[in-house]
Amino acid sequence: MIRSEKARRRTVAAAQLLGVAAVYYLSGRLGLLRRVEAYQSVVTPLWPPTGVALAALLQFGGRIWPGIALGALFTTLSISGSFSPLGIGILAGNTLSPLCAYLALRAVGFREELDRLRDGLALVFLGAFAGMLISSTLGSITLVVTEKLPPERFWPIWACWWAGDVMGVLVVTPMLLVLRRARMPRVTDRWLEAAGLFVVVTGATILATTSTLAMLYVVFPVLIWAALRFQLPGSAPCALLVSVVAVVAATHRIGPFQGHAVLEVMLNLAVLNGSVTLTSLLLSAVITEQQDIRREMEHACTELAELVEELTPRSSARARRPAAGGRVAAVRPDAG
Template sequence: MSGVIRSKEARRRAVYVAQILGVTGAYYLSGRLGLTRQVVVDGAVVTPLWPPTGISLAALLYFGARIWPGIALGALFTVSAIGDAFTWSRMGIVLGNTLAPLAAYALLRKVGFRNELARLRDGVCLVFLGAFAGMLVSATAGSVMLLLDDKVPSGRFWLVWASWWAGDAMGVLVVTPVLLVLRRVRRPRLDERWAEACVLAVAVVLAGLISTRSSLSMIYLVFPVIIWAALRFQLPGSAPCALVVSVLAIMAGTDSLGPFAGHTLMEIMINLTVLNACVALTALLLGAIVAEHQNIRRETEHAVVELEALVEQLAPLPGPPSGRYDDGPPGAPRQGGRPAQ
């Protein structure tokens, strides 16, 4: 018996270590991918979208707070890869990058957040608590560390802070919903919805390329596609579409193409942040609203079926066609209380 218990305990430890290593690897690889589109704002390396924050929060929502060592190790390896020497200021950045998703996770659990994102309140909480509030920690810690290390002028502190916060928040808004819906996505049947999903995938790529690379500044072209995805497929359709549009926009922005040509670095960062935020909010909130309405409709239909069954059980048995009932055996009381003659 003790051997079985030890075997189960060893298996749990192996699974836990595998989860830690998986989160570490995902953080590091996504960080390296994000750094391919890095920009330097007054000496600080920032990105328009920082995927590790979205991966970290999704990992915490899946596995719980016990997964934090994987986030810390991933942040440590990623920050170490940016420069040559590892200083105390970089340790502060690692600490901030670890605490930020933990703070977002604690806030979401405090308000009863559900990973399914099937309610409007869950979408709103992810936006304001997970992205906007939680990422204040990493942006503040990173900017303060760079300021204390004399790598950022004091007069440009808030500019660096805003750029850092925007990139981390966009990582949560764009990446976390995709990872949360992956667990419950099922392979669709080969019917008209499968064909519609293929058409939607082609449409979002074409709309994203045209809107982000055309000199006509047709950024608004992506929103009908995002709305289509949310109405027809909810978050499993709208969240990946938002990710595709954001990636295409970041590639065009960092290359100064299309509507981003001829603008300064800060103007490009502002435009990218606004575009990514609008796309992510549209996909997230509209998808949650549609899912919530569908759940309410299903619950209402189920309640109606149960009520109909209850009414059928309580309904009186039908009488004879003549409308008269038998008097029963001799001597039995009638309706008026008199015995039968």
């Protein structure tokens, strides 16, 4: 019995590792569909595997890192065709970066529900901004050391690499955390409002990313609507939709991205996606935290009311009941 239980656990662990590696690889292939050439190097405006890796670590713990390394290995081989010193540096960066981000989030008590403002801030600044410094730095240094990149082009490539990895965490990780808690829809859900939100966010995103009139700001009222009414389950898909459509427009150099250099396009796209994600993520966390506080206060008031109701009849009964000393004092004068 003990051996069978150990075998079952090993089988489940192996299946989880292979599953994470497969999802990492597939998300990498999707990210490479919109890659751009910058200074003889391949960069991606949005790199989904970083979000997949961090979400997997938050779900399964640090033991899942070999699956991330395996997925990174397959993705690197699909790009370069062979394993080289360049691949070793990229593999190390893509594995260490989400692992360090995970450890930093655990150190500050991060909760996967993202129901507190501190959780949203931790994911943004520790999980994305700080954590992805490792992958972009190791990758760019490896390119310079292997003479694939001139030293003077280090910082532009580093900035593009870092922005793509950050966007993967900010866009993909919240979405995967939402899917983990997904449930079957109910009849009482706000279907009509959700459908209207989807239509509006789609139209606003297409308008913002295809118009040459610099109308990117029109997506933010819709994101605020999603966060206020549906919190993270509504704002995370909207942010993902906006980011994906923006990446497609940027790689095709249409709309507000027309006529700009590669680095300018990447920076503008990173600012847009970062602003979109920060708006949806942090506002959703604030609304959820306020709703939780209100529910706790309502629950406390209900318990207090029940306690008062239990104590009130007993107090009234004691008040109506005459004291024994009073009865004796009333009888003694008659007896005299």
